[in-house]
Amino acid sequence: MNIIVTVKQVPNTSEIKIDPVTNTLKRDGVPSIINPDDKAALEEALVLKDKYGARVTAVCMGPAQADKALREALAMGADCAVLISDRAFAGSDTLATSKILAAAISKLGYDLIICGRQAIDGDTAQVGPQIAEHLNIPQVTYVQKIDYNKANGEFTVTRWYEEYTQTIAVVGPALFTVLSGANKPRYMRVAGIVAQDGMQVENVAFADLDVKLEEIGLKGSPTRVKSTFTKLAAGGGQKYELAPKEAAALIAEQLKSKLYI
Amino acid sequence: MKYELFDQMITEFTEKEVAPLAQETDEKEQFPASTVKKMAAAGLFGIIVPTELGGAGGDYRMYIKAVETLSSACATTGVILSAHTSLCAAPILEYGNDAQKKRYLPKLASGAWLGAFGLTEPGAGTDAGGQQTTAVLSDGKYILNGSKIFITNAGKADVYVVIAVTGVNPKGGKDCSAFIVEKGFPGFSIGKKELKMGIRGSATCELLFKDCAVPAENLLGKPGEGLKIALKTLDGGRIGIAAQALGIAEGAFAATVKYVKERKQFGKPISAFQNTQFVIADLDTQITAARLLVYQSAAAKDAHAPTVAVDAARAKLFAAETAMNVTTKCVQLHGGYGYMREYAVERMMRDAKITEIYEGTSEVQRMVISSAIFRK
Numbered sequence: 001m002n003i004i005v006t007v008k009q010v011p012n013t014s015e016i017k018i019d020p021v022t023n024t025l026k027r028d029g030v031p032s033i034i035n036p037d038d039k040a041a042l043e044e045a046l047v048l049k050d051k052y053g054a055r056v057t058a059v060c061m062g063p064a065q066a067d068k069a070l071r072e073a074l075a076m077g078a079d080c081a082v083l084i085s086d087r088a089f090a091g092s093d094t095l096a097t098s099k100i101l102a103a104a105i106s107k108l109g110y111d112l113i114i115c116g117r118q119a120i121d122g123d124t125a126q127v128g129p130q131i132a133e134h135l136n137i138p139q140v141t142y143v144q145k146i147d148y149n150k151a152n153g154e155f156t157v158t159r160w161y162e163e164y165t166q167t168i169a170v171v172g173p174a175l176f177t178v179l180s181g182a183n184k185p186r187y188m189r190v191a192g193i194v195a196q197d198g199m200q201v202e203n204v205a206f207a208d209l210d211v212k213l214e215e216i217g218l219k220g221s222p223t224r225v226k227s228t229f230t231k232l233a234a235g236g237g238q239k240y241e242l243a244p245k246e247a248a249a250l251i252a253e254q255l256k257s258k259l260y261i
Numbered sequence: 262m263k264y265e266l267f268d269q270m271i272t273e274f275t276e277k278e279v280a281p282l283a284q285e286t287d288e289k290e291q292f293p294a295s296t297v298k299k300m301a302a303a304g305l306f307g308i309i310v311p312t313e314l315g316g317a318g319g320d321y322r323m324y325i326k327a328v329e330t331l332s333s334a335c336a337t338t339g340v341i342l343s344a345h346t347s348l349c350a351a352p353i354l355e356y357g358n359d360a361q362k363k364r365y366l367p368k369l370a371s372g373a374w375l376g377a378f379g380l381t382e383p384g385a386g387t388d389a390g391g392q393q394t395t396a397v398l399s400d401g402k403y404i405l406n407g408s409k410i411f412i413t414n415a416g417k418a419d420v421y422v423v424i425a426v427t428g429v430n431p432k433g434g435k436d437c438s439a440f441i442v443e444k445g446f447p448g449f450s451i452g453k454k455e456l457k458m459g460i461r462g463s464a465t466c467e468l469l470f471k472d473c474a475v476p477a478e479n480l481l482g483k484p485g486e487g488l489k490i491a492l493k494t495l496d497g498g499r500i501g502i503a504a505q506a507l508g509i510a511e512g513a514f515a516a517t518v519k520y521v522k523e524r525k526q527f528g529k530p531i532s533a534f535q536n537t538q539f540v541i542a543d544l545d546t547q548i549t550a551a552r553l554l555v556y557q558s559a560a561a562k563d564a565h566a567p568t569v570a571v572d573a574a575r576a577k578l579f580a581a582e583t584a585m586n587v588t589t590k591c592v593q594l595h596g597g598y599g600y601m602r603e604y605a606v607e608r609m610m611r612d613a614k615i616t617e618i619y620e621g622t623s624e625v626q627r628m629v630i631s632s633a634i635f636r637k
Contacts, residue, residue, distance in 0.1 A: 068262065075266050188270040190304035190317035197263045 001054040003045045004110045005078070006101060006128070008035040009062050009069035010121045034069045036180040037116025043185040044146050044178050045114050046077045052150050055079045057108060061089065061101055067201055074196035075188035081199070082108065086206040091218030094122075098130030100216055103209040106135060112155070113175040117142060128177035135175070140168055143176040163259045267323050271330045274303060283335035286462035287608045292417055293338055293462055300338075301372020306345055310354060315367030321497075325504040325559040332508025333515070336612035337462035339508055343501030344413040345369070349376025352422050352494045353441065356482040361441060365420055377418035378498075379409035379442075379468050380491050387625055389424075390488060392437055394470060396425035401477050403427075403440060405470040408452065411619070415466035416451040419444050422494070423468070424487045437487030441479045448473030459611035496570045498620045500562055503555045503576040506584035506616035510548050513584075513609040517541070517591040520604075524596075537594060544587050551580040571633045578626035581616035588613040 011030045034042070045056045058073035060066045061084040070081035084104050092100065105113060113135075115128035125141070132139035144165065145158040157176055159166040170176075206216070214220055240250060255261045278299050286293050300306060308324040310316020324346055332339030350369045353361060368374040385391040394407025405425055412421075421442045428436040442449055452467030482490050518541065521532040531537050558572035566572070588610035592599035599606050617623045 068265075071262055072266060072269075075270070187274050187303040188266055190267070190270075190308050190319055190323070191312065192304075193263050193266045193270065193323075194312075194318045196266070 001048070001052065001111045002109055003048060003054050003056045004105050004108060004113045005038070005042045005045045005056060005058050005073070006105075006113070006115045006131070007038045007042065007058050007060045007069055007073055008116070008119045009033070009060065009066040010035045010119055013120050032065070032068065034072055035116050035119045035121075037118055037120075037178060039116070039185045040180045040182045041114040041116045041176075041178040042073055042076060042078065043183045044143075044176075045112075046186065047183070048112075048146065048148060049077065052148055057082060059084065059101065059104060059108070061085070061092075061097060061104075070201050071196050072188060074199055074201075075192035076186055077189065077192055081201045082204055083201050084204045084209075088206040088213060088217050091221060092216055093221035093223035094124050094126040094130060095222060096216045096220040098127050098134060099211055099220070100209065101127065102131045102134035103211045104204050105131065107204075107209070111172050113137075113173070114146075115175065115177045117177045117179050125177070128175060132175035135173075137173050137175055138170055139175045139177070140170060141177040143178050144182045146176060146178075263319075264322065264326075267319070268326060268330075270303070271305075271327050274299075274305075275330045275334045279331055279338050280334035283337075283605065284602075284608065286335060286337050287459075288602070290456070290461040292464050293335070293341075294417075296338055297341060297372070297375065297417075300342065304370075305342060306372035306375075307350075307366075307370025309346060310350055310366050310370040314354075314362055314370060316370035321500065321559040321562040322556070325500060325555060328501050328504040329508040329511070329555070332505040333512035335462075336505055336509050336609070336615075337460045339505040340413055340460055340463050340502075341375075341417075343498065343505055344378060345376040345418075347498035347501040348378030348413075348494055349418070349420055349422050351497050352378075352439065352481060352490055355493070356439070356486075356490055357441075360478065361481065365441060369420060374419035375414055375417055377412055377414040377421045378494065379412050379415075379421050379423040380495075381409060381411050382407070383410050387622060389491060390435060390437075392424060392426045392435060394423075394425040396427050396438060396440065396475070398427075398477065403438075403475045403477060403480065405440070405442070405448070405473040405475055407470050409468040411455065411465055412468050413463055413465060413619075415464055415468055416454070417464045421468065422481060423470075424491050425470075427484055427487070430485070436485040437491070438484050439481040439487040439490045440475050441481050442473070442475055446473055446475060457615075459608070459613070459615055495620055496573045497562060499573040499577040499626070500555065500558045502616055502620045503551075503558065503573065503580040506577070506580035506613065507548070507551050507555050509609050509613050509616065510544075510551065510580070510584040510587040513588045513591040513606050513613075514544055514548055516605050516609075517544075517594050520598075521594055524598075531594070540590055540594060544590055547583045548587060551576075551583040554579050571630055574621070574626040574629035577616075577621065578623050578630070581613075581623060584613040584616050585610075 009032045012033045016030050048054050049056050056078045057080045058070055058078040059082045060070050074081050118125035129139055140157050140159055142160045143157045144160045147156040155170045157168050304317050307316035308319040312318040328339045328343045353365050369376050382393055396403040396405045423440050423442045424437050426435045427438040430436045448471045450469045452469045455465040521537050522530050524531050554576040558576040561569045561572040591606045592610050595606055598604050
């Protein structure tokens with residue numbers, strides 16, 4: 001089984017500070033990390049590899065320094081790594097990015113593609129589903145759990161909703177997007193850290209891909225950012241002052257109405 | 262890139278898996294078995310073991326960074342790795358024959374087996390040659406009798422490198438040999454568990470040998486080489502303890518820098534007072550100097566440099582005394598709070614003291630350094 005995992009390198013937002021003068025993010029000196037949902041996607045792939053045997057390829061589109069994210073993926077246990085990098089890709093929105101990734105992935109070949117649900121620096125959750133559309137394969141988003149039946153090649157995945165879950169059977173090739181809560185990603189293995197030093201990260205550029213110049217980069221990106229804003233904190237919820245018995249009844253009723261119980 | 266990734270991994274591991282348990286490990290004097298399992302999964306017990314023997318194929322630079330970083334949060338966790346790697350895996354790697362390496366190193370590297378080392382006896386501390394434990398060859402087996410004391414990882418370890426007297430040399434001194442002893446060997450048992458001032462989660466016990474039969478093929482190195490093997494092993498071990506001391510100093514220092522910025526007296530943070538600033542500057546300088554010595558000795562070990570014994574002695578002497586000084590000053594900067602067990606610096610000051618004592622006291626390090634100077 002060939003599993004492709006898409007990996008994005010993002011700034012570690014937990015360490016980002018706001019510039020008090022310009023009110024923008026201070027990105028200088030902020031360490032880059034593998035996007036948390038993508039790391040969970042990689043862990044799902046590695047669990048499938050441990051259980052059933054698979055060749056896991058980590059794919060990243062980004063600048064040259066994204067090499068580090070891929071090397072981290074190799075150190076965790078990925079078998080190979082591909083960096084998709086070209087000046088022509090700069091300024092790509094999710095549509096253009098997904099076209100580039102889909103073109104690269106179709107060249108690599110795959111039985112399963114696992115993406116993170118969304119990146120912490122963009123929060124669009126669009127790239128995974130768009131890749132599936134470009135490749136014309138089934139997709140399941142917000143996946144919490146992946147099982148595989150080696151005998152018939154069928155995947156059974158659990159899809160998360162806020163108040164319930166759905167179990168779906170899928171025949172590959174397919175694409176799943178995974179939530180960071182799906183698992184606890186393994187640490188890089190010391191042996192993997194040492195071994196990646198001798199491994200090559202394959203480079204893929206515009207010329208290697210079957211994509212049109214006008215479909216990628218800033219030109220190929222229909223998205224325009226109209227404005228940005230800071231999300232306000234959610235409301236405080238409702239407050240009731242009730243006797244313990246009535247309070248318990250109300251809580252039970254509310255939980256029932258939200259399908260938690 | 263490998264060192265950068267290694268530092269990232271061990272820092273993340275320490276923050277998430279080690280730091281949250283450090284206080285409880287100390288309070289309950291509890292061996293952190295669950296952390297040891299996680300360390301095994303990450304491959305930390307086989308850093309210096311070659312890949313063909315099931316290890317990671319890494320080096321001392323990585324191993325030392327691991328002990329340092331783990332110890333910055335929990336010195337107990339740091340010494341578990343140090344004793345296992347430096348005192349058990351390393352001598353088997355260096356002096357073991359092929360069969361011994363194949364039998365022991367893959368399991369030690371994977372962490373399936375934990376390692377320990379037995380040299381010290383009630384009457385043989387700094388005077389390591391004063392060994393009383395004996396090993397007599399009989400019917401293809403060495404029969405060990407005697408006891409060892411203050412053994413790190415004792416009772417938790419599966420494999421012990423043990424030194425015992427095997428004869429008398431022509432000069433009238435004792436001939437010692439090294440043995441690989443498995444926990445299940447008949448006649449081998451674990452004695453009293455010690456209650457300690459610091460590193461209280463680390464298992465420290467006696468080893469008891471009562472007609473313990475060790476197969477002759479478990480002799481490590483040649484007969485009579487035991488003391489040489491022990492002393493060479495301790496040269497490596499000292500770099501591990503130096504790294505532990507460095508980590509303790511770094512952990513206490515980081516906690517203190519944070520504290521003095523938050524703690525207010527006379528209407529301002531105590532970091533605004535020149536006494537605080539000067540003490541902090543001194544501690545930072547000492548820690549940096551210790552770090553250079555520790556890393557240099559790790560590099561010497563990786564390069565198989567002939568200076569490694571003296572490099573390790575200097576590093577351990579300076580890092581241990583730095584750890585003691587830094588933690589004491591950090592408690593002082595915390596004032597009354599620093600004396601309370603709720604604050605990590607209290608534990609770190611107790612943990613620091615052992616680094617001046619075990620694997621050769623600071624006085625032993627001075628002996629090693631000065632004898633190298635006057636021998637010339």
